Amino acid sequence: xxxxxxxxxxxxxxxxxxxxxxxxxxxxxxxxxxxxxxxxxxxxxxxxxxxxxxxxxxxxxxxxxxxxxxxxxxxxxxxxxxxxxxxxxxxxxxxxxxxxxxxxxxxxxxxxxxxxxxxxxxxxxxxxxxxxxxxxxxxxxxxxxxxxxxxxxxxxxxxxxxxxxxxxxxxxx
Amino acid sequence: xxxxxxxxxxxxxxxxxxxxxxxxxxxxxxxxxxxxxxxxxxxxxxxxxxxxxxxxxxxxxxxxxxxxxxxxxxxxxxxxxxxxxxxxxxxxxxxxxxxxxxxxxxxxxxxxxxxxxxxxxxxxxxxxxxxxxxxxxxxxxxxxxxxxxxxxxxxxxxxxxxxxxxxxxxxxxxxxxxxxxxxxxxxxxxxxxxxxxx
Numbered sequence: 001x002x003x004x005x006x007x008x009x010x011x012x013x014x015x016x017x018x019x020x021x022x023x024x025x026x027x028x029x030x031x032x033x034x035x036x037x038x039x040x041x042x043x044x045x046x047x048x049x050x051x052x053x054x055x056x057x058x059x060x061x062x063x064x065x066x067x068x069x070x071x072x073x074x075x076x077x078x079x080x081x082x083x084x085x086x087x088x089x090x091x092x093x094x095x096x097x098x099x100x101x102x103x104x105x106x107x108x109x110x111x112x113x114x115x116x117x118x119x120x121x122x123x124x125x126x127x128x129x130x131x132x133x134x135x136x137x138x139x140x141x142x143x144x145x146x147x148x149x150x151x152x153x154x155x156x157x158x159x160x161x162x163x164x165x166x167x168x169x170x171x172x173x
Numbered sequence: 174x175x176x177x178x179x180x181x182x183x184x185x186x187x188x189x190x191x192x193x194x195x196x197x198x199x200x201x202x203x204x205x206x207x208x209x210x211x212x213x214x215x216x217x218x219x220x221x222x223x224x225x226x227x228x229x230x231x232x233x234x235x236x237x238x239x240x241x242x243x244x245x246x247x248x249x250x251x252x253x254x255x256x257x258x259x260x261x262x263x264x265x266x267x268x269x270x271x272x273x274x275x276x277x278x279x280x281x282x283x284x285x286x287x288x289x290x291x292x293x294x295x296x297x298x299x300x301x302x303x304x305x306x307x308x309x310x311x312x313x314x315x316x317x318x319x320x321x322x323x324x325x326x327x328x329x330x331x332x333x334x335x336x337x338x339x340x341x342x343x344x345x346x347x348x349x350x351x352x353x354x355x356x357x358x359x360x361x362x363x364x365x366x367x368x369x370x371x
Contacts, residue, residue: 015239015240016239016342017239018241019237019238019239019349020236020237020313021241022241023309028341028342044286046299046302047286047295048279048282049299050295050298050299050301051278051295051298052275053302054205055271056202056203056204056205056208056274057200057202057267057271057272058208058241058243058268058271059207059208059241061271061272061274061275064272065279065282065283068279069283076272084240084244087239087240087244087245088248088260090238091234091240091245091248091249092257094238095234095248095253095260106353109358110237110353112317113353113356114237115236115237115317115323116317116318116323116324116326116327116330116352117326117327117352118236118313119313119317119318120327120328120329120330120334120344120348121334121341121344122306122309122310123310123327123331124330124331124334126307126310127331127335128335129299129303130303132299133296133303134303139300140300142300142301143303143307145304146303146304150305151308156205161298161305164300165294165295165297165298166294167297168293168296168298169290169293172293172297173289173293
């Protein structure tokens with residue numbers, strides 16, 4: 001329970017890093033939750049994130065599980081608020097301002113300028129995750145197969161995640 | 174500047190908060206594999222609360238801001254349809270189903286995650302998640318990277334985080350500023366004549 005202040009600090013901070021998607025915050029999340037606070041292991045984090053891909057809704061909801069492990073039900077609620085409230089307030093403020101800034105020349109600059117950075121952060125997050133998730137021919141094959149299928153076919157990614165679970169079941173048991 | 178309603182739409186087309194909550198609760202409970210297609214299907218096609226161009230614009234705002242696309246969209250759309258109450262309803266509806274689901278899943282994982290068969294299945298799932306993130310990066314890259322300079326900024330971001338272990342925040346600010354300056358409004362160039370990018 002004494003972890004509550006740390007949970008608030010960590011997840012409020014992480015929420016501000018999620019530019020372009022939750023994956024952008026992954027390297028920092030791994031460092032803070034695994035290395036600094038020892039709330040879970042790197043493998044558990046990767047597993048939880050992956051399970052989150054099977055759930056509907058916002059794809060970083062696995063943070064609730066981390067909150068529960070570190071601080072029970074209260075921890076889960078605290079993490080939920082800390083992670084979603086700051087960016088929700090920001091989006092609310094920006095939604096009002098953005099419309100009025102339509103003629104502001106820097107508006108386009110900010111959008112165009114942040115696009116490559118958010119893609120870079122996405123890739124860096126992917127790299128952090130791959131370090132834990134890709135460890136041999138089978139896992140590399142699964143990742144590449146999912147990438148290629150999604151690039152060429154319009155298919156619900158959740159189906160591929162389920163298929164990968166079956167492949168994992170058959171090859172690692 | 175606090176009480177300015179959205180400038181173009183009058184208060185006439187306000188949507189009841191309950192309807193906003195119900196729509197986003199449905200999206201939050203069914204959007205397997207990413208919220209964006211489900212958002213468009215519900216908001217543009219089914220409910221007709223938004224037109225496509227406005228949907229795309231809100232999406233690009235969502236992507237430029239910190240926060241997940243799903244929740245930023247819920248706030249922005251909820252705000253447009255029903256002010257602060259609408260934004261709150263959208264956010265809660267979007268988050269509620271998966272929050273409950275992941276809470277339960279987390280407990281089950283802690284109790285049963287170490288069986289050989291769950292461990293094996295999760296290894297497959299984790300590898301698939303890597304492919305999933307890569308494909309998102311590729312799709313976003315195709316859509317929003319305009320030239321080689323953008324690729325340099327992508328590479329710089331990756332190298333700073335992965336190679337030099339800079340925090341995501343430092344990287345975001347440093348490379349973000351550089352990249353925004355690179356994309357600065359072109360019209361100003363002739364008149365202002367400020368220092369060229371070094």
